[in-house]
Amino acid sequence: MRPARMRKLRAVILDEKMDNVVRELHEEGLIELCDLTPKLEDPEWADLLSPSTPAPYIRDVSALLIKTNRFLDLFDSVKSKDEKGLKELLNPTLPPKKRITFSSADEIISYGRSLLEKVETDVKELADRLNELEGRINYLQQLRRYIEYLIDLDIDLEYVKSGPYTYVVVGLVPEDKISQLKERIFSTTDNLSEVIEGEPVITSENERKVAVILVTLKEYRDSVSGELRRSGFERIDVSNLKGTPKENLEEIDREIRECKGEKENILDRLREMANKWYKELLVLHELLEIEKERAESYTYYGRTERTYMLEGWVPEKYVDRVKATIERASQGYGVVEIVEPDEPEEKIPVMLDNPKPVKPFEMLTEMFAPPKYNEVDPTMLIVPGFLMFYGIMLTDTVYGLLLTILGLFVWKKLGKVSEGAYNIGYILTLAGIATVIAGIITGGYLGDFLKQFLGFDIYKTPLALVNPLGDSLYIGESNPLFNLGSVSINNGPIAILLFSIVVGIIHLFIGLVIGFKENLEKKGFKEAFLNQGIWLFLIIALAVGVITNTPCLIGGAVVVVILLCMVKGYMSGGILDAALGAMDITGFLGNVLSYARLLALCLATGGLAMAVNIMAKLLGESIPVVGILLAVIMLLIGHTFNFVMNGLGAFIHSLRLHYVEFFGQFYEGGGKKFCPFKAKREYTTVS
Amino acid sequence: MVFENPLLLGAIGAGLAVGIAGLGSGIGAGIAGASGAGVIAEDPSKFGTAIVFQALPQTQGLYGFLVAIxxxxxxxxxPEWAMLGAGIATGLAGLSAIGQGIASSAGLGAVAEDDKIFGKAMVFSVLPETQAIYGLLVAILLLVGVFGNSPGAAAIAALGAGLAVGFAGLSGIGQGITAAGAIGATARDPDAMGKGLVLAVMPETFAIFGLLIAILIMLGMMF
Structure with missing residues (x-):
């Protein structure tokens, strides 16, 4: 019930053997390395050790990694969209793993080099040409846009060039400035100029502009350029073009078509290359990433002239394995020391250690916060409560079956590639089974579907124990369960409410007992009694009072508890806190009443399902012919909606009861998760 | 009794249940939806997440609908006064959806930044639903007839029970604001979850007072 016990492992290893040790530890993945750098600030340590730098092969590895990424990006950009069919999406397959036998970074580097060389010879020419074509297409498209603006000017562009005495420019002018520009130009050039205008066009920036050709004498070039700049003239370069704009457009279109054709061709060939190399590049990428991580891990170690020292956390049960690994990998040139944790609690990493059937529920614990190293691991305690609450809140046999199927699917199919899906699927499957059980007890089969459509009232048969909306054969007006004081437990809702409250009190009691034990061990009896003991006393007094039917016992206990809370408040902060302490009992009451949501949500599912059935029946009966079709659609949509909404609600409210009410009694959390030094292999395997 | 047709007060109760709860849910879903639209504009793949968070404040409307049915x-x-009380309880408590909308929109914003916080944001966003659940609870207790045999005018006390839990349910708005803040704190520091929950549950105290008084009224009627 506690996180796995940890040991600190220290090892000093001969430098020649170090790389082998790092490699083996990385594959094994059972140690979390500690960074020694902060320790080296201590002068005593600094005398012995100096900081270490990344392994020398990191430069080659990083360079190759960049190159690999470039090729992968290229292939990603040309690859036709992976048609991941629905089938693949619903039933993903794991990528095949390649067996790897490299035993040193150098081998991987030389393998990477030769592989990248091969890829490069295959791809380089194509990639360069592709770049060139893309540049050309861009240029042509730009040019085409400009020439389109000139289409009105039916002039051979070959003549639109400056001659020995003339200066000619082509370009666009904003429409509203054209007349002003013309005036200015005529005045600066003494009317020795000509301006040819086209029709106004709307440019891609959504401005109205006019294409103009301006001809003037060379000596006016500078003054005219100044005028043009002032009026926002945009020059178009036509110096390499021949023929009219119309002819040019045709020519450009033809060339764009050609370029695109060639580009398609090249893309096809690149795709072929991608099929050939992509997987191998992924393998190489993974290998290089792993090497990089190894090389970088050296910054964690300290070094002497001929040795490295490493420090790390190892779960107690793996200590012997890790020790043996280090001794084997260093061929005896290493010393290993294992000590009890010598650091404060919050520095020790936390690894939850639950048996396999409970393991997926660790997700729920971690969602709140992983426990501190010396705290209780509440995962085991969550399981029964969570499933039971979920079942009670969803309470419908058919919804439960649906949920079980959904959960199995997520667990078995999607869970293959994602750990999160595996955990969720597992939890939902169990929650589904719990819902089926709760559904059978309360006789919920799509709400009251049987009664509405088949006229079969399950609550008049012995098949259902309790009716959340009224009487059943076992619990009803004529057949009350028992009388509690003067309240008769004579219908379904009241019975479920009583059950919810009792379950809530038991749940809180368990939490309080654990908290009491924890506090007793760590802080002594006084803390344990003030924080948990008071409420334990109250619950016990309540139980005894109800069983023996002595209300005055309960009343007395409540008064004692209020007084104790005031004492507790007074001890922590004087009179004001004492007054506040008296209110503690409402907090406790709130915790207990909060469990009443079990009834409310249980009834909400059944009630909404019934509402759907009623509406569908009304539709079916009131509209002829198509009514039946509408009723079926109503049933499908309505029940799906109800299932999703209440399925989600049951999950979160179940969690809430644990996080707020249950954890509030004993659990704080806030530990640091154990994060082992481990090679992530998705496309490769070493065994 | 005051009205000859017992369903008359019941009809008013049903209308109030759907109407007021629908008002709350509408505002709440609107607040969450506005945040959702912003998130989707940045990342269209978050559509599903946005829908889930927007669905949370809609449950109050559903509870109102349920009680009406x-x-x-x-x-x-x-008893007819119990019907009216049930409708008022569910309807007013359904206004907690406004608070839930505020919390959901903060939750959605946090999840848009970091997927991993989904579960935590969900837990916080669902806190202000407690008030609506208490309203639903009292409505059910009223309807199943804890007042079954009370004579005449005494049954009007059912209205008091409904008002108590209904208005106390407005504490959900405050709780939503606290929860939204706690989501922000948790997004910055995941370890703040436990303490954030303690703070966010605080405004629920008043809903519990309301529930307690409602239950006392009902018990008082029975003894």
Whole structure:
């Protein structure tokens, strides 16, 4: 019930053997390395050790990694969209793993080099040409846009060039400035100029502009350029073009078509290359990433002239394995020391250690916060409560079956590639089974579907124990369960409410007992009694009072508890806190009443399902012919909606009861998760 | 009794249940939806997440609808004042959806930044639903006839029970604001979850007072 016990492992290893040790530890993945750098600030340590730098092969590895990424990006950009069919999406397959036998970074580097060389010879020419074509297409498209603006000017562009005495420019002018520009130009050039205008066009920036050709004498070039700049003239370069704009457009279109054709061709060939190399590049990428991580891990170690020292956390049960690994990998040139944790609690990493059937529920614990190293691991305690609450809140046999199927699917199919899906699927499957059980007890089969459509009232048969909306054969007006004081437990809702409250009190009691034990061990009896003991006393007094039917016992206990809370408040902060302490009992009451949501949500599912059935029946009966079709659609949509909404609600409210009410009694959390030094292999395997 | 047709007060109760709860849910879903639209504009793949968070404040409307159906079709023989009380309880408590909308929109914003916080944001966003659940709870208790045999005018006390839990349910708005803040804190520091929950549950105290008084009224009627 506690996180796995940890040991600190220290090892000093001969430098020649170090790389082998790092490699083996990385594959094994059972140690979390500690960074020694902060320790080296201590002068005593600094005398012995100096900081270490990344392994020398990191430069080659990083360079190759960049190159690999470039090729992968290229292939990603040309690859036709992976048609991941629905089938693949619903039933993903794991990528095949390649067996790897490299035993040193150098081998991987030389393998990477030769592989990248091969890829490069295959791809380089194509990639360069592709770049060139893309540049050309861009240029042509730009040019085409400009020439389109000139289409009105039916002039051979070959003549639109400056001659020995003339200066000619082509370009666009904003429409509203054209007349002003013309005036200015005529005045600066003494009317020795000509301006040819086209029709106004709307440019891609959504401005109205006019294409103009301006001809003037060379000596006016500078003054005219100044005028043009002032009026926002945009020059178009036509110096390499021949023929009219119309002819040019045709020519450009033809060339764009050609370029695109060639580009398609090249893309096809690149795709072929991608099929050939992509997987191998992924393998190489993974290998290089792993090497990089190894090389970088050296910054964690300290070094002497001929040795490295490493420090790390190892779960107690793996200590012997890790020790043996280090001794084997260093061929005896290493010393290993294992000590009890010598650091404060919050520095020790936390690894939850639950048996396999409970393991997926660790997700729920971690969602709140992983426990501190010396705290209780509440995962085991969550399981029964969570499933039971979920079942009670969803309470419908058919919804439960649906949920079980959904959960199995997520667990078995999607869970293959994602750990999160595996955990969720597992939890939902169990929650589904719990819902089926709760559904059978309360006789919920799509709400009251049987009664509405088949006229079969399950609550008049012995098949259902309790009716959340009224009487059943076992619990009803004529057949009350028992009388509690003067309240008769004579219908379904009241019975479920009583059950919810009792379950809530038991749940809180368990939490309080654990908290009491924890506090007793760590802080002594006084803390344990003030924080948990008071409420334990109250619950016990309540139980005894109800069983023996002595209300005055309960009343007395409540008064004692209020007084104790005031004492507790007074001890922590004087009179004001004492007054506040008296209110503690409402907090406790709130915790207990909060469990009443079990009834409310249980009834909400059944009630909404019934509402759907009623509406569908009304539709079916009131509209002829198509009514039946509408009723079926109503049933499908309505029940799906109800299932999703209440399925989600049951999950979160179940969690809430644990996080707020249950954890509030004993659990704080806030530990640091154990994060082992481990090679992530998705496309490769070493065994 | 005051009205000859017992379903008359029931009909008013059903209308209030759907109407007021629908108002709350509408505002809440609107607040969450506005945040959702912003998130989707940045990352269209978050559509599903946005829908889930927007669905949370809609449950209050559903509870209102549920109680209306229960009043009109199932507990037709319940005392008429209990019907009205049930409708008012569910309706007013349904206004907690406004708070839930505020919390959901903060939750959605946090999840848009970091997927991993989904579960935590969900837990916080669902806190202000407690008030609506208490309202639903009291409505059910009223309808199943804890007042079954009370004589005449005494049954009007059912209205008091409904008002108590209904108005106390407005504490959900405050709780939503606290929860939204706590989501922000948790997004910055995941370890703040436990303490954030303690703070966010604080405004619930008043909903519990309301529930307590409602239950006392009902018990008082029975003894």
């Amino acid at each position: 229960l009043i009109l079709f199932v507990f037709k023989s319940a």
